[in-house]
Amino acid sequence: MEHKGKVWRYGDNIDTDVIIPARYLNTFDPKELAAHCMVDIDESFAKNVKAGDIMVGGKNFGCGSSREHAPVAMKASGVPVVIAASFARIFYRNGINIGLPLLEIGDAVEKIHAGDELKVDTGTGTIENITTGDTFNARPLPGFVQEIAKAGGLINYIKNK
Amino acid sequence: MGMNMGEKILAKHAGLQFVEPGQLIMADLDMVLANDVTGPPSIKEFEKIGKPVFDNEKIALIPDHFQPAKDIKSADLAKTMRDFAKKHNIVNYFEAGRVGIEHVILPEKGIVAPGMLTIGADSHTCTYGAVNGFSTGVGTTDLAVAMATGQAWFKVPETINVHLTGKKPADVCGKDVILTLIGMIGVDGALYKSLEFTGDGVADLTMTDRLTISNMAIEAGGKNGIFPFDDITKEYVKGRVTKPYEPVFADADAKYAQTVEINLAELRPVVAFPHLPENTKKVADIKEPIKIDQVVIGSCTNGRLEDLEIAAEILAGKSVHPDVRCIVIPGSQYIYKEAVKRGYIDTFIDAGCVVSTPTCGPCLGGYMGILSAGERCVSTTNRNFRGRMGHVDSEVYLAGPFVAAASAILGRIAEKSEVK
Ligand code: SF4
Numbered sequence: 001m002e003h004k005g006k007v008w009r010y011g012d013n014i015d016t017d018v019i020i021p022a023r024y025l026n027t028f029d030p031k032e033l034a035a036h037c038m039v040d041i042d043e044s045f046a047k048n049v050k051a052g053d054i055m056v057g058g059k060n061f062g063c064g065s066s067r068e069h070a071p072v073a074m075k076a077s078g079v080p081v082v083i084a085a086s087f088a089r090i091f092y093r094n095g096i097n098i099g100l101p102l103l104e105i106g107d108a109v110e111k112i113h114a115g116d117e118l119k120v121d122t123g124t125g126t127i128e129n130i131t132t133g134d135t136f137n138a139r140p141l142p143g144f145v146q147e148i149a150k151a152g153g154l155i156n157y158i159k160n161k
Numbered sequence: 162m163g164m165n166m167g168e169k170i171l172a173k174h175a176g177l178q179f180v181e182p183g184q185l186i187m188a189d190l191d192m193v194l195a196n197d198v199t200g201p202p203s204i205k206e207f208e209k210i211g212k213p214v215f216d217n218e219k220i221a222l223i224p225d226h227f228q229p230a231k232d233i234k235s236a237d238l239a240k241t242m243r244d245f246a247k248k249h250n251i252v253n254y255f256e257a258g259r260v261g262i263e264h265v266i267l268p269e270k271g272i273v274a275p276g277m278l279t280i281g282a283d284s285h286t287c288t289y290g291a292v293n294g295f296s297t298g299v300g301t302t303d304l305a306v307a308m309a310t311g312q313a314w315f316k317v318p319e320t321i322n323v324h325l326t327g328k329k330p331a332d333v334c335g336k337d338v339i340l341t342l343i344g345m346i347g348v349d350g351a352l353y354k355s356l357e358f359t360g361d362g363v364a365d366l367t368m369t370d371r372l373t374i375s376n377m378a379i380e381a382g383g384k385n386g387i388f389p390f391d392d393i394t395k396e397y398v399k400g401r402v403t404k405p406y407e408p409v410f411a412d413a414d415a416k417y418a419q420t421v422e423i424n425l426a427e428l429r430p431v432v433a434f435p436h437l438p439e440n441t442k443k444v445a446d447i448k449e450p451i452k453i454d455q456v457v458i459g460s461c462t463n464g465r466l467e468d469l470e471i472a473a474e475i476l477a478g479k480s481v482h483p484d485v486r487c488i489v490i491p492g493s494q495y496i497y498k499e500a501v502k503r504g505y506i507d508t509f510i511d512a513g514c515v516v517s518t519p520t521c522g523p524c525l526g527g528y529m530g531i532l533s534a535g536e537r538c539v540s541t542t543n544r545n546f547r548g549r550m551g552h553v554d555s556e557v558y559l560a561g562p563f564v565a566a567a568s569a570i571l572g573r574i575a576e577k578s579e580v581k
Contacts, residue, residue: 060352068300089353089384090300092316097302142185145314154306158210 001101001122001150003080004130005052008045009114010038012058016091019062019070030076037073051078054120056112058084062091071095081120083127083138085109096145099153103127103138111136122149163412165320166387167355170295170409174278175315182319182418190219192273192296193307194281196263197224201241203282206305214249215311221253221272221281222246223263226521231528261493261519264288264376264461268368269493271401275390275408280304280313285461285543287378290356290387291371293394293408297384318384320355321346322417325362327426332577334471335370336463336541336561338423339377340431344441346421352382354418357411362425363389368397369467373561376462377543380438430576432539433559436547444564444576451558452484455538456569457550458562459490459517460524463541466496468562473505475566475577481513482572488515488530490522514569526550532557539568 017040024036038045055074061084062070071094074082081101095102101122112118116131125140141149151157164172164179172180174188195203200222214220222242227235239257246254253272260266264285267273273289279296280286282304289296299313307313323342343350356378358371366374371388378386388394390408398406432447434440458464458472469491481487489509491497497519500506509516515530522529524542532538532551537558540550545557558574567575 060349063349063352068302086353089316089382090298093303093314094300096314097300097306139183144187145185148314154302155206155209158212158306158310 003052003054003120003122005054005080005118006050007112007114007116007118008049008053008055009112010041010055010057013060013063014057015063016067016070020067020073030072033069033073034076037077046077049077049079053079054081054083054118055079056083056109058109059086061087062095063088068094068098071098071100075100081122083109083112083120096148097154099149099151099156101141101149105136105138108136122146163414163416165357165411165415165417166293166389166409167295167320167357167385168317170276170278171315171317180317182317184317185314186317187312187314188278190280190307190311190313191277192219192221192279193304193311194221194223194263194267194279194283194286195304196226196283197228197235197238197242198226199282199301199304201238202301203304203308204241204245206301207308210305210309212309214251214308217250218252219311220251220308221263221267222251223255223266224257224260225262225519226525227527228260228520229257229518259494261496262461262464262521265464265492265496268292268372269401269495271398271403274398274402274404274406275394276406280307284379285376287383287385288372288376288461290375290378290385291368292398293388293390295385295387298379318353318355319418320357321351322420323356323358324420324422325358325360325425326422327362327424328365329425329428332430332563333425333428334561334563335366335373337428337431338366338370338425339374340433340438340441340559341428342421342423343377343381343433343438344431346381348380348437348439349382351378354383356381356383356386357417358386358388359411362423364391364393365425367467368393369465372465373462377438380543430561430564432564432574433545435545435556435558438543438545438559444574447574450573451537452573453539453568454485454536455530455532456485456487456565457490457523457530457538457540457542458488458565459492460521460542461492462543463562464490464492464496466499468541469496469500469505471562472566473508475563475580476512476514476570477508479512479570479580481569484572485569486515486530487513487569488517488523490517490529491519493519523550539565539574541565
């Protein structure tokens with residue numbers, strides 16, 4: 001699947017408490033979670049994010065608790081794909097499982113800046129930075145993970161199978 | 162190219178000849194685990210799928226965290242799980258009075274075996290690496306789907322080789338090994354990686370030591386912490402595991418991302434200071450005495466018979482310090498009963514300890530020993546995050562049973578040798 005969007009750029013070790021603070025965990029309503037996504041480090045995100053915008057982080061993105069609320073909040077914000085140097089393990093699983101594709105590109109992430117425009121193909125793992133002209137390759141999502149992404153998550157994928 | 166132990170288990174369960182780090186695979190699961198905290202939300206997700214359970218013998222539902230129910234909400238959680246277990250005829254469901262802590266009873270009852278692939282909606286599911294299995298913690302959706310399909314997807318992790326040599330001193334146990342390792346590599350030292358324990362030092366570690374060590378792989382960020390299959394494993398699983406099992410062995414040319422060397426002979430009893438398991442210090446290096454209010458001996462890390470034996474030997478004929486509450490929690494009904502038979506429970510009660518039925522209890526701040534503001538606890542559990550056992554201003558010091566029992570008597574963090 002191809003996505004084109006503007007970059008919201010964050011640093012290393014963005015933890016799940018930052019993505020969705022614990023005080024908002026009394027709901028599992030995606031819209032409500034999205035309204036508070038990233039508030040503690042970037043109030044403008046929830047207000048200004050547009051459907052299709054791409055989130056880019058550094059190392060160990062999504063570390064901390066196993067709350068699935070974190071990727072749910074990001075997905076409900078309209079973010080179709082997240083790119084990072086690396087992801088924390090349980091966040092990675094949960095992201096894929098709820099239908100939010102995650103691409104790891106290591107240090108190449110340094111060449112993506114806030115506001116850049118990216119073209120991302122989650123099928124091939126190709127990332128084109130339209131603003132700078134750089135291209136990167138992430139390991140493409142394998143067949144079944146792509147299908148999970150297309151189905152909108154693991155539960156739908158299993159139901160349709 | 163060779164594979165290590167974890168890679169072999171993953172390859173086999175994915176129906177592949179070979180896997181390498183970074184590869185994403187879909188694998189068949191041998192066991193799927195949930196407890197009374199994570200089970201109910203997974204059950205809710207499971208019901209959305211609209212399929213029966215994939216295999217009523219390969220799901221384990223263990224009400225251990227807040228059971229026997231500590232309050233109404235916990236009673237509701239237990240009921241959701243109980244009803245589900247009945248409806249789907251789940252074989253490995255254990256009611257209060259027959260249950261124990263999940264990561265104690267699954268190996269004890271032979272529900273997990275060498276070569277098996279297990280996931281659990283509990284981060285300490287990594288414990289079963291001790292019996293040469295691959296097991297790891299997951300989230301709600303993973304568990305729900307696994308209950309319906311018997312499958313989960315994995316990213317094959319890189320592996321750290323923890324090479325053990327030598328023989329440990331008499332007052333050093335598995336807990337000192339793992340706390341020392343976490344102190345060396347940090348709480349994210351094994352992030353997204355697996356740990357494999359190798360070397361001739363492995364033979365010096367009892368199954369209790371190994372279960373403690375694998376249990377805390379997650380405290381270094383690890384996905385799994387696996388031990389080789391040897392005579393000790395064989396002896397342990399004999400009579401417990403009734404089905405055929407296939408142990409795994411690392412190839413001679415297996416690949417590891419990194420090697421960490423630990424000479425067991427050089428280890429000393431350690432304690433992890435608040436509020437991270439990596440803040441390890443040798444007890445002997447503590448300058449100012451650290452007075453304590455509570456000691457907890459139990460949990461999926463150190464609630465096994467050998468742990469109680471160590472504590473009972475130190476507490477025999479002694480008294481718990483007047484300013485200290487010492488709470489002893491056997492990890493399973495079997496351990497509880499055996500401890501009664503061997504006189505350990507008498508010893509604990511005579512020394513002035515609280516003895517509880519098997520439960521997670523205070524480990525995650527549930528009940529049975531919650532700390533007040535400013536209180537300090539020496540605990541044989543596995544996490545000392547801020548507020549883990551109660552008030553945010555309380556402190557948890559992680560240690561093994563030698564240090565916990567000695568500290569209970571002296572009212573401060575102490576080694577066994579200090580008890581006169
Ligand atoms: S004893 Fe503690 S760490 Fe172990 S399963 Fe229970 S709550 Fe979790």
